[in-house]
Amino acid sequence: MTVADQHGSTAASGLAAAYGLVDADLVAMYRTMALARALDERMWVLNRSGRAPFVISGQGHEGAQVGIAWPLRRDHDWVAPFYRSIATCLVAGMTPRELMLAQFARGSDPSSGGRQMPGHYGHAGHHVVSVSSPVATQILHAAGIALAARIRGLDQVAMAIMGEGSSNQGDVHEALNFVAIHRLPFVFVVENNGYAISVPAERELSVRDVADRAAGYGIPGTVVDGTDVLACYAAARDAVDRARRGDGPSMIEAKVTRLTGHSSDDQQTKYRSEAELAETRALDPLPIFRDQLRAAGVLDEVAQLEIDGDVALAVEDATAFAEAEPDPDPATGVDHVFADRSSNEPPPPWHPAPREGAR
């Protein structure tokens, strides 16, 4: 998903060249991370000000998400994300307005038409598989997508993404065994933030690195530092290339940090100390990547301010747009159960008609 072709800018610093990218790619990656963060922060403001009942956050994960999704071919490859994948969805092509429509659960929300909780993104056109709340189910969907790609002779890659907590589910074992048997074009990504809601890694994982489990399936497993965006990119590029050329699936585990509580309904100070939380803030990928780009001469203060301004405008625009959109019409509540509405169960014939204006 490099931007060189779009912008025609082929300037490459040493940093960019080391990864086969141009500077415009690095700037676009940074912009995507900053946009994801700013949208996420706005969602919390909306929640705390009573304008959105729920938020679930990707803060701290954005570096890994952007780096790892970057090698995918937009609208061609598939991604089966999870409820923290805000930056992943931006890389896949979803817009700030579309993400905010989900946050406000508006009728025009392309993810679910306001049917799902916020953060449960999906977009058929961009090949983003709809997120559900039972965790890890999506890994099997991605496996099936990869199987279909193989059978149909398409050179698509399917990427499944989840947290390390979800990686303990049985569906993960069933999926990895299957994709490994058939050497399917598949990449499994674990964003390990060290917590399954409140349960720390040492109480939910028998190994330090989830990637160690890859060996059990005979596939490569790589651990990357989730604050090192370009290391994430390189690992994902290798995995995507391997999958696309028919050399089978692989696993990437990105060590990330969760800067917020599990969700807007979680108070993480109950189970994480102030000292620990201060440490996590030092692992925020956004300033780390910014400083890296500044040091490499890819980003200067003017460019950074410009990006900050663009991001702020995009967040304002998305918020105002989505908030002004209408709620779904309750009359559509029985739509999309089956392809044909005649397959729906009819309401009991003797029930009184709903009161005027009743909802």
Next chain:
Amino acid sequence: MAVRTFIEAIREGLAEEMRRDPAVIVLGEDVGKKGGVFLATDGLWAEFGDDRVIDTPLTESMIVGTSVGAALNGLRPVAEIQFADFIFPAFNQIVSEAARMRYRTVSGATVPMVIRAPFGGGVHGALYHSQSVEAFFAHVPGIKTVVPSTPYDAKGLLRASIRDEDPVLFLEHKKMYRSVRGEVPEGEYTVPIGRAAVRRTGRRLTVVAYGLMVHYALEAAERVAEEGIDCEVVDLRTLRPLDRETLLASVRKTGKCLVVYEDNRFGGYGAEIAAIVAEEAFEYLDGPVSRLAGPDTPAMPYNHVLEEWFMLSPAKIADAIRRLAAY
């Protein structure tokens, strides 16, 4: 017309759909070279090869979950769950994923797929090779549940299920695989999902059944006919969406309704039928809507005496008909 067993009709339906549409694949445990433990997929691997007839590991959640994914990416998978008793590891993928995908994406993403599963008892299958699972799934909006009772319907409904745009659970009573024969026409036909069939007309009492119980009900109806009790037998064929018109028209005509199902009684699918009849045909009823079903034990026991005790039979159904007719 050719005469086929129930399982031959299913096998032919699968093969013909696979020839017609290259998007149709079959996956499940032992469905390949072996042709399935009941031989429902026998010959498909030889004709269509590894890509389209896929032997899976013993992983039911994977069988259904990858089918969901394959359907999202343009295929029409027909997943086989070896015995309906083993479907529960896939419950989450069926209920939370397959059945909700359309709703939660406002039809942006859909999963046209079929899950075939042999169900039912009377074959010495004990607790884990005899269960009726339809109540768990017919409860769920977003997935259709089909239970054919004749070779003609099995083939026609399977074709319709494969072509349907929504997920379909296709339940095949395993005792019928080789014991039930019937005429199956050559060539193309489908049986529409959501239509019941009146298998026997009568005026005194309606027996509602599906799957193997249709055959038992017909046999019971013949027995009581000799005693002057004239029964109508409605074969639901599709549990969801339900053909209310055929059901209610029959009960409104006869005034009495006996629902027969092999599953244990409490909370079973027949309870929904009884509730609908009570709600929508109340004024026509001339007796209590009654259920005849399996005993409320956790599952079917193995020993043949116990199995016979659990299973319904034409004799038990005939008794229930007599009691209700006399009400």
